[in-house]
Amino acid sequence: MSVTAAKGFTAAGIAAGIKENGNPDLALVVNTGPRRAAAGVFTSNRVKAAPVQWSEQVMKSGQVSAVVLNSGGANACTGPKGFQDAHATAEKVAEVLGRGAIEVAVCSTGLIGLLLPMDKLLPGIETAAGSLSEHGGEKAAIAIKTTDTVHKTSVVTKDGWTVGGMAKGAGMLAPGLATMLVVLTTDADLENDVLDKALRAATRTTFDRVDSDGCMSTNDTVLLLASGSAEVTPEYEEFAEAVRQVCDDLGQQLIRDAEGASKDIKVEVINAATEDDAVEVGRSIARNNLLKCAIHGEDPNWGRVLSAIGTTSAAFEPDRLNVAINGVWVCKNGGVGEDRDKVDMRYREVHIVADLAAGSETATIWTNDLTADYVHENSAYSS
Amino acid sequence: MSVTAAKGFTAAGIAAGIKENGNPDLALVVNTGPRRAAAGVFTSNRVKAAPVQWSEQVMKSGQVSAVVLNSGGANACTGPKGFQDAHATAEKVAEVLGRGAIEVAVCSTGLIGLLLPMDKLLPGIETAAGSLSEHGGEKAAIAIKTTDTVHKTSVVTKDGWTVGGMAKGAGMLAPGLATMLVVLTTDADLENDVLDKALRAATRTTFDRVDSDGCMSTNDTVLLLASGSAEVTPEYEEFAEAVRQVCDDLGQQLIRDAEGASKDIKVEVINAATEDDAVEVGRSIARNNLLKCAIHGEDPNWGRVLSAIGTTSAAFEPDRLNVAINGVWVCKNGGVGEDRDKVDMRYREVHIVADLAAGSETATIWTNDLTADYVHENSAYSS
Structure with missing residues (x-):
C-alpha cells in the first residue's frame, strides 16, 4: 500500500x-x-x-x-x-x-x-x-x-x-x-x-x-x-x-537488500557511559572492513571487534571489555572468553554485543558483511 | 642490509x-x-x-x-x-x-x-x-x-x-x-x-x-x-x-604489498586551508569503499571522490572543487570536467588529486583498491 x-x-x-x-x-x-x-x-x-x-x-x-x-x-x-x-x-x-x-x-x-x-x-x-x-x-x-x-x-x-x-x-x-x-x-x-x-x-x-x-x-x-x-x-x-x-x-x-551482502549484522553496544559513546563504538565496529570480511567468512573474530573499539574516544577500560557473538561471550574482560567454536555463524543474521562496562546506555547499528559480490557490483557499476 | x-x-x-x-x-x-x-x-x-x-x-x-x-x-x-x-x-x-x-x-x-x-x-x-x-x-x-x-x-x-x-x-x-x-x-x-x-x-x-x-x-x-x-x-x-x-x-x-590489492592509489590533496584539512580529506577519500571498488574496476568515478570530500569538516565550497585522476581534470568547479574516457587506468599506480581551492596546504595519503582477493584473504585468515 x-x-x-x-x-x-x-x-x-x-x-x-x-x-x-x-x-x-x-x-x-x-x-x-x-x-x-x-x-x-x-x-x-x-x-x-x-x-x-x-x-x-x-x-x-x-x-x-x-x-x-x-x-x-x-x-x-x-x-x-x-x-x-x-x-x-x-x-x-x-x-x-x-x-x-x-x-x-x-x-x-x-x-x-x-x-x-x-x-x-x-x-x-x-x-x-x-x-x-x-x-x-x-x-x-x-x-x-x-x-x-x-x-x-x-x-x-x-x-x-x-x-x-x-x-x-x-x-x-x-x-x-x-x-x-x-x-x-x-x-x-x-x-x-x-x-x-x-x-x-x-x-x-x-x-x-x-x-x-x-x-x-x-x-x-x-x-x-x-x-x-x-x-x-x-x-x-x-x-x-x-x-x-x-x-x-x-x-x-x-x-x-544491501548490495552484495550475505550477512546482516546487528551491532549492539551496551553499558556505555553515554548514547553518543554507544553510537560511536557501534559505527566503528560496523565500518571495520576486516571484521566485515571475517563475518563473511563465518569467523567469530572478536579481536577485530576489540581493535575497532580501541580506535574510538568512548569511555572504557580495555581489560573490562566483553564481546558476545551470536550469544557466546567469546571475549571476557578484554581477553579470551568462551570457546569460539561454540559460535554458530550459519545464519544470515549475526548479532554482535559489545559490552563497554562503563555505564548503562545502549545503541544498535545495523550493517552488512563485506563480500566479493559487493566489490564486483561497485567496481563494475558505471563502466 | x-x-x-x-x-x-x-x-x-x-x-x-x-x-x-x-x-x-x-x-x-x-x-x-x-x-x-x-x-x-x-x-x-x-x-x-x-x-x-x-x-x-x-x-x-x-x-x-x-x-x-x-x-x-x-x-x-x-x-x-x-x-x-x-x-x-x-x-x-x-x-x-x-x-x-x-x-x-x-x-x-x-x-x-x-x-x-x-x-x-x-x-x-x-x-x-x-x-x-x-x-x-x-x-x-x-x-x-x-x-x-x-x-x-x-x-x-x-x-x-x-x-x-x-x-x-x-x-x-x-x-x-x-x-x-x-x-x-x-x-x-x-x-x-x-x-x-x-x-x-x-x-x-x-x-x-x-x-x-x-x-x-x-x-x-x-x-x-x-x-x-x-x-x-x-x-x-x-x-x-x-x-x-x-x-x-x-x-x-x-x-x-598490501593484501589482495591490485592498485596503489596516491591521494594528493592540494590547496587546502590547513594541513589537517588536507589529511582529513585525503583519509576520507582513501577510506571510501565505493571509490576503492571503482578504482579496482578502472572506473574514474570522480562523483565518489566528491561524495567522500563532502563528509569532512574541511574548509571548501562544493562548487569550487576540482578532481584529477591520472592527470585528467574529470571534475571542475564541482561538476563535470574533462572527458572521463581520457583517463588511462591500466597501470597499477593511480593518482588522484583533490583540489579544495581553499588555501595552499597539501597532504598525500596512500591507499589501495578494494578487491575480491582482499575479501578472501581477510574472511579466510583465521579459519
Whole structure:
C-alpha cells in the first residue's frame, strides 16, 4: 500500500525512458489534502545534489503538495544546469497539478555527475500525472528502485489514522549509487512542527543507524507528508512511535537488500557511559572492513571487534571489555572468553554485543558483511 | 642490509616453531654500539597488545639494548598472562645477552586473542642469540613476515653514517593481521631526544599516511635505535631527512604489498586551508569503499571522490572543487570536467588529486583498491 495507504494521497510510477533499459524510473506522490503539512530530513553530506538543494527550499515554504522522484540519474555534481533542471522538474509538476512549484519536492537517484535527460523526464511527468491513483503506491515504490532487488514499503494503521511509506536504497550511508530515498505519508491531522519532531526522532534511531558501508550519499532524503484526511489528531507519543515503526521496518528492508551482502549484522553496544559513546563504538565496529570480511567468512573474530573499539574516544577500560557473538561471550574482560567454536555463524543474521562496562546506555547499528559480490557490483557499476 | 647496514648492530632471524608451518618467526636485533639511544612510536589504538605495553615502559628507561620480534602471534587481548609472557620474553633476551630486561623491546604480530607458545619462543631466543651476525639484517626482516609476500628493507647512507631498517605489514592502519612493525637503526651518535623528534616527524608524513584499509592494529610499533658506532653527529635536518627517506621507502613497500590489492592509489590533496584539512580529506577519500571498488574496476568515478570530500569538516565550497585522476581534470568547479574516457587506468599506480581551492596546504595519503582477493584473504585468515 506504500504511500497511498494513508487517505488523501495519490501516486503513480511509470517508465519515462530515463533508464536505458526501459524499467520504471519516475514516481509521483500527490497530497490531495485538506492539509499539506510536511517535514524532511536530508543528507548531511556537504556535497548536496541539486534536488536536495531544491527540496530544502521547498521545506522552508511550509507546505508540500507533491513529491516527484526519479531513478536513473542522481543530478548530483551537475552545477547550475543541474539546479535549473531540478527547478524545471518541480515547475512541470506544478503546472500539471495546478499547484505552486515551491510546494513540489524533488528526489533523484542514480549516477553522480550526469545531467538528467529532461526531454524524457518532463513528458514523463505528464504521463505520471495522468495515471495518479489512490492505489498507485506500489508502482511508485517500484519506479524508484536502482540496484534494489525488491521494492520496499511499510504501513502502520492505528485507531482511525495511518502512516505508510516507501523506500529505496540501502542506508543513510549508502552503498553503490544506492542513495536512500524515503517518502512517508499520513492522514493524521498534524502541524509541520509535530511532523518534524517525530521524523527526526525516528530517523535518529533507525535510518541513521543503518550503516551498510560507511559511505554517505549526496542525495539521501526522507520526507513525511500529512494530508489531514483522517480528521484525527493523535497523541504525539503514539504518532511518533508509528513513524518510528515504519522507519525501522523500512530500514531493516534496506539492510536485507544491501548490495552484495550475505550477512546482516546487528551491532549492539551496551553499558556505555553515554548514547553518543554507544553510537560511536557501534559505527566503528560496523565500518571495520576486516571484521566485515571475517563475518563473511563465518569467523567469530572478536579481536577485530576489540581493535575497532580501541580506535574510538568512548569511555572504557580495555581489560573490562566483553564481546558476545551470536550469544557466546567469546571475549571476557578484554581477553579470551568462551570457546569460539561454540559460535554458530550459519545464519544470515549475526548479532554482535559489545559490552563497554562503563555505564548503562545502549545503541544498535545495523550493517552488512563485506563480500566479493559487493566489490564486483561497485567496481563494475558505471563502466 | 636492513637493520645491520648501520655499524654497531647484529641481528638474527630463525624458525622457533611459533608458526605451525615452520617458517621463520623470531628475529633479534642487538645494539652493540657504545651508545644505546632509542625512540619509539606506538599504535594509537587504545586496545594495546601486551608487547606494546611492555615496550612503552622500555622506552621510558632511556636506552634500548635489543629488540626481539616474533610473527605467528600478536599477544594482544591476552590479559595479565600475555603481559607476563612479554616480560618473560624480554627477561630471556636480557639473560642470554647479559643486559637488563628493561632495555629489551618486544614486538609481536599475528592473530589476536591467542597466548604465545612460550615453550617454543624462549628456546628460540637462545638459538637466535647464537646466530647473531653483522650480516643478519635480511634474515631478521624475513622472520617478521606474516601475510607479507616479500620482506621489506631500506638503507640510506650519508657521509660516514647510515640509517637502515626493516618493516612488515601494510600500514599504521593495518590490513589483515598485518600489523606494521618497523625497526630502524643508525650508527650516528645522537641523543634520545633528537631520535624522538626525527622519528615522530618522519612517521607523521609517511607511515601515518599509509592507509590501506582504515583499520588500526593493536600492535603497531616503529623503533629507531642509535649505536653511535660511526662516531659522527650529523646535523638534525640532514639526519631527519634520512630517517624520513627510509620511512617513506618502507611505507611505499608496505602499500605495494598490501593484501589482495591490485592498485596503489596516491591521494594528493592540494590547496587546502590547513594541513589537517588536507589529511582529513585525503583519509576520507582513501577510506571510501565505493571509490576503492571503482578504482579496482578502472572506473574514474570522480562523483565518489566528491561524495567522500563532502563528509569532512574541511574548509571548501562544493562548487569550487576540482578532481584529477591520472592527470585528467574529470571534475571542475564541482561538476563535470574533462572527458572521463581520457583517463588511462591500466597501470597499477593511480593518482588522484583533490583540489579544495581553499588555501595552499597539501597532504598525500596512500591507499589501495578494494578487491575480491582482499575479501578472501581477510574472511579466510583465521579459519
